Amino acid sequence: MKLFCTLLMSLVLFSAVPAQQKAPTESAMSRFLRYVKIDTQSAEDAGKFPSTDKQLVLANLLANELKELGVQNVRISEEGIVYGMVHGNLADNSKVPTIGFIAHMDTSPAVSGANVNAIIHKNYQGGDIVLPNDKTQVITVKQNPDLKNLIGDDIITADGTTLLGSDDKSGIAELMTMIDTFKQNPQLKHGNIAIAFTPDEEVGGPMDQFDIKGWGAKFAYTVDGEQLGDISNETWSARTATVTFRGASTHPGTAKGIVVNSSYAAGAFLAQFPAMIPIRPETTAGRVGFIHPYVDTLDVRRDFDDQDIAAKF
Ligand SMILES: [Zn+2]
Incomplete structure (x- = not known):
């Protein structure tokens, strides 16, 4: 199921650069293919955040890349949340609210995120997509009718043995590319933009430790899921309950x-x-x-x- 979701998310990566704009130093796709190579699988019931230390590998990489892109106040919290602020280029940035963007670094505990082998299906011509290293994994048009809108696009999938990790590394790649694009194009005017990359979204944490005040955004968007052009203006909350049934065992x-x-x-x-x-x-x-x-x-x-x-x- 996750594979199908990640397929749709990956499509956002292909947006053309208008002629009068300078291209970013690295494309969203290139960033994405680098990020999915890093295993950031989170774990249920670890009793700590980040739930797995390997998520910090990506957190450190992203913090360094943010700094290289000139993002201010870049820091990684104890829980592994990466914060940063892209300063606005308006005459008076205080005239507009600071907008926040969030994406999560971890991938689901349900399926392996190690040794991801991303496959680019160039110029998709319709039909079901069979994932080559596990032919039982098929992305069908019946279950994913949106495929019909993607004829001629390039589609990225995993090879069938792992998650792709597009949920939510495509969100991270898009945000990084946005920051890069703003840096290359000072003529694009914007207010302050707060950025956060969070660990452990798939296992329910650690948003109660999120430094909302220090981060500084008045409004924020999570760049994750749904389809190109969709904006969700509310979300649901969830709780996990563990119910244990104890029996008596013998041979x-x-x-x-x-x-x-x-x-x-x-x-x-x-x-x-x-x-x-x-x-x-x-x-x-x-x-x-x-x-x-x-x-x-x-x-x-x-x-x-x-x-x-x-x-x-
Ligand atoms: Zn997600």
């Missing part, structure tokens, strides 16, 4: 009267979220909230007779 061959299989308790619990009541993501839309169980562990099964096993499946 299943001598289990009679002893084993309590916690899988049944989990099943009974999940059965309380009926399909027809709008409480699941697949039965809700718009501003209706949902509950989304997403991790499940089941144990082994055995039988003495092949037919008995077959009958149970």
Whole structure:
């Protein structure tokens, strides 16, 4: 699912430079391909932020690149948040509000972000896209009808064995390229622009430690997700609850009267979220909230007779 989302996000990378403008020193695509090589997978329940030290590799790289682009007050917080301020070039920058832009550095804990092999599908001519290193990973037109609007575009995907990491490294690449473009083109007038790159978005942190005041933006946009030209003016909040079902285990061959299989308790619990009541993501839309169980562990099964096993499946 993530692969499909990242596909759509990557398309924003291809925007032409108007003739009267100087091109940035590095294209958004080139930056993007550099950033996805850095593994920034976050981890659930690490008990600290950043949840993985490897996210700091990208944080340090981005902080240095911001400094090279002349961004002021660049700093990395204890939690791994990169802050910076692009000073405006107006006669009086205080006349306009400081606008903030945020993108996140981490990738989902669900799929590996190591050894990402980005593949550029040049001049897409329609049809499903089979990811070459795992042919079962197919980006289908049926599931992604927006592909029909992308004929003739270049599309970047992973090779099928990892996430691409476009969520949200394409956001970072776009913001860096924006800053670069402003630097090369002082004729483009703008007020102060606050920049932040955050760790651990995929695992719910550490935004409560975000230095809103020190950062200085009056309004801010997160550059992440959706399609080219879309702006979302509100977002939802989420909480994670961990529910643990404890059973009693022994060798299943001598289990009679002893084993309590916690899988049944989990099943009974999940059965309380009926399909027809709008409480699941697949039965809700718009501003209706949902509950989304997403991790499940089941144990082994055995039988003495092949037919008995077959009958149970
Ligand atoms: Zn994201």
